[in-house]
Amino acid sequence: MDLDLKISHSFIRNKLHAMGFLHLDVRTQGRSLVIYSIEPNEEAIRAVLTRLDSRQDFVLSIANHRGKWQLVPAIGPLQEMMDMLTDELAFTLAFWPDVGPYRVIQ
Secondary structure, eight states: OOHHHHHHHHHHHHHHHHTTOTTEEEEEETTEEEEEEEETTEEEEEEEEEEOTTSSEEEEEEEOTTSOEEEEEEEEEHHHHHHHHHTTTGGGGOOOOSOSTTSOOO
């Protein structure tokens, strides 16, 4: 992992945990930082921040409630992308309780 991604990885993890998203973690995959949770029997990827060639700008992709990927039509520095993710797109990061009448069991 290069130093820029290592610093970005720590920044994302610290920001998420400081905001109370303790169920989330971050890992690197190539030039991307993957935000995920561990659900029963699987890893659920919530968002992916991919560093562009500029090394300062990132593009954000999120998973909708059906697991389909959506590219967010914005490019910017990591801080701006994280602010957008934790504010306007915070539903993507919400904790998914695994019990209750609202949980679909297949």
